[in-house]
Amino acid sequence: MKFIIKILKDFPAYLWSGWGAIATILLFIAFWDVGNQVYGDLVLPSPIDTFKTLILMLEDKNVWIEINTTLYRASVGFGLSLLFGSILGLVAGFFITASMMSRPIVTILVGMPPIAWIVLAMIWFGMGDETVIFTVIIASFPIVFVGALQGTRTLDGDLKEMADSFKLPWHMKFIDIYFPHIFSYIFPAWVSGLGMAWKIVIMAELLATSNGMGASLAVARSQLDTPTALALVVIMIGSLMFIEYIILEPIKREVELWRN
Amino acid sequence: MEKLKVKGLNHHFGFTEILRDINFTVNKGEILSIVGPSGGGKTTLLHLCANLLDVEDGSIKNTFKSTAFAFQEGRLLPWKNVIDNIALGLLASGFKKREAIQKSKKIALRFGLEEEDFDKFPKDLSGGMKQRVSFARALVLEPSLLFLDEPFSALDIGLKKELQTVLIEMIKNKEISILFITHDLMEAIRLSDEILLLKADPGHIVKKFTYTLPQSQRDDKFTYSESAKILLDAEIIDTFELELK
Numbered sequence: 001m002k003f004i005i006k007i008l009k010d011f012p013a014y015l016w017s018g019w020g021a022i023a024t025i026l027l028f029i030a031f032w033d034v035g036n037q038v039y040g041d042l043v044l045p046s047p048i049d050t051f052k053t054l055i056l057m058l059e060d061k062n063v064w065i066e067i068n069t070t071l072y073r074a075s076v077g078f079g080l081s082l083l084f085g086s087i088l089g090l091v092a093g094f095f096i097t098a099s100m101m102s103r104p105i106v107t108i109l110v111g112m113p114p115i116a117w118i119v120l121a122m123i124w125f126g127m128g129d130e131t132v133i134f135t136v137i138i139a140s141f142p143i144v145f146v147g148a149l150q151g152t153r154t155l156d157g158d159l160k161e162m163a164d165s166f167k168l169p170w171h172m173k174f175i176d177i178y179f180p181h182i183f184s185y186i187f188p189a190w191v192s193g194l195g196m197a198w199k200i201v202i203m204a205e206l207l208a209t210s211n212g213m214g215a216s217l218a219v220a221r222s223q224l225d226t227p228t229a230l231a232l233v234v235i236m237i238g239s240l241m242f243i244e245y246i247i248l249e250p251i252k253r254e255v256e257l258w259r260n
Numbered sequence: 261m262e263k264l265k266v267k268g269l270n271h272h273f274g275f276t277e278i279l280r281d282i283n284f285t286v287n288k289g290e291i292l293s294i295v296g297p298s299g300g301g302k303t304t305l306l307h308l309c310a311n312l313l314d315v316e317d318g319s320i321k322n323t324f325k326s327t328a329f330a331f332q333e334g335r336l337l338p339w340k341n342v343i344d345n346i347a348l349g350l351l352a353s354g355f356k357k358r359e360a361i362q363k364s365k366k367i368a369l370r371f372g373l374e375e376e377d378f379d380k381f382p383k384d385l386s387g388g389m390k391q392r393v394s395f396a397r398a399l400v401l402e403p404s405l406l407f408l409d410e411p412f413s414a415l416d417i418g419l420k421k422e423l424q425t426v427l428i429e430m431i432k433n434k435e436i437s438i439l440f441i442t443h444d445l446m447e448a449i450r451l452s453d454e455i456l457l458l459k460a461d462p463g464h465i466v467k468k469f470t471y472t473l474p475q476s477q478r479d480d481k482f483t484y485s486e487s488a489k490i491l492l493d494a495e496i497i498d499t500f501e502l503e504l505k
């Protein structure tokens with residue numbers, strides 16, 4: 001509780017530090033406009049057109065349905081890989097044999113291109129939710145798993161010994177010794193897993209479903225509707241930035257205050 | 261009476277013999293130091309006494325009511341601030357949070373930490389300050405037996421003396437007993453009632469030195485002259501391989 005209050009208290013200062021980032025984004029939009037003036041509306045619609053389309057789209061109920069579909073798939077997929085990745089990673093970290101055995105599997109999972117998984121999933125599950133969710137899981141699971149694994153593998157034996165010397169009861173050992181350390185590894189892994197899930201969900205939808213934002217993107221492409229395509233991209237990036245910079249980053253800062 | 265009695269202790273790591281036939285007793289109010297070269301099994305012996313390792317052969321009987329351990333490298337929790345680090349042992353032994361914090365603040369001030377340091381994380385502390393925190397964390401428990409693992413080795417002379425003075429004061433006032441290991445003979449002479457010389461490969465005790473003068477009356481002159489005396493001892497020369505080759 002104290003922790004949440006501290007995060008909220010530091011939040012305005014954190015937001016205030018965001019002016020630099022906003023300036024960069026505005027500069028980027030300026031270059032975008034230059035691109036529009038050079039290449040014309042078909043290739044690169046101007047930012048103002050894009051944002052107008054975006055506002056029109058956001059007023060449309062059907063667009064929200066698509067967004068919700070995508071959100072549902074991404075959160076189910078990411079939620080499952082978060083749960084299983086964290087648990088299996090922790091378990092694997094506690095046993096040397098398990099962590100050695102899991103290494104090649106992780107390499108295969110990380111090394112296999114997501115597009116290949118999409119093709120396989122389409123064969124296995126057909127065109128629908130399952131294919132997308134499966135691909136999201138398979139892409140973000142290894143990231144979370146490795147984070148949890150490393151968190152447990154790198155637990156400091158000296159600190160464990162110190163805890164023993166002070167006869168810390170098991171719950172204190174977990175809360176004060178293991179958890180902060182593991183969390184400092186697992187939390188960044190969650191953040192990158194989330195980014196991965198959000199990218200993969202769009203790609204899988206584009207190829208394997210008839211609804212969701214990815215499918216809308218495919219429709220926009222077939223109709224050469226560049227402003228809509230760009231507006232969709234803005235929604236995707238905007239939502240990812242919101243989650244990462246407004247929700248996750250402030251938490252990360254508080255959690256990792258003790259780090260060098 | 262409270263005491264720590266080590267009898268016929270042997271220890272192996274795999275096929276390597278680390279300790280052979282160790283016998284000694286720490287009585288209440290006594291300071292016993294174990295000196296010897298690095299890698300001689302001192303730390304293993306201390307960890308066995310503190311029950312951080314399981315005894316394989318021989319026996320260690322500890323009847324002291326409470327014990328605490330101060331480590332060579334501090335071993336503070338990097339994600340906890342100074343006060344929370346000191347309070348760790350208190351909380352583990354069942355003190356209420358508020359009382360533990362209060363006690364920790366009091367002892368922190370006594371160990372020369374400033375109030376503005378209380379909220380700092382270990383990464384922002386100097387080596388000496390970390391060691392003070394580590395000391396405070398052990399001593400705030402008011403243990404009847406304190407284990408020290410080369411606690412002064414990373415400190416400058418001034419700080420070393422300061423912490424030693426605190427210990428000497430505690431020896432004088434309270435009935436604290438200390439078992440500590442060091443490779444610094446002067447340190448051992450300044451603090452100990454009894455010094456055990458541990459020779460390596462495998463670790464075994466070759467000689468005992470006893471000092472009866474109360475610690476509070478030992479001045480620099482005493483320490484230097486006793487050190488000079490002990491450095492001429494044949495066993496010491498042999499154990500630390502002091503002779504010129």
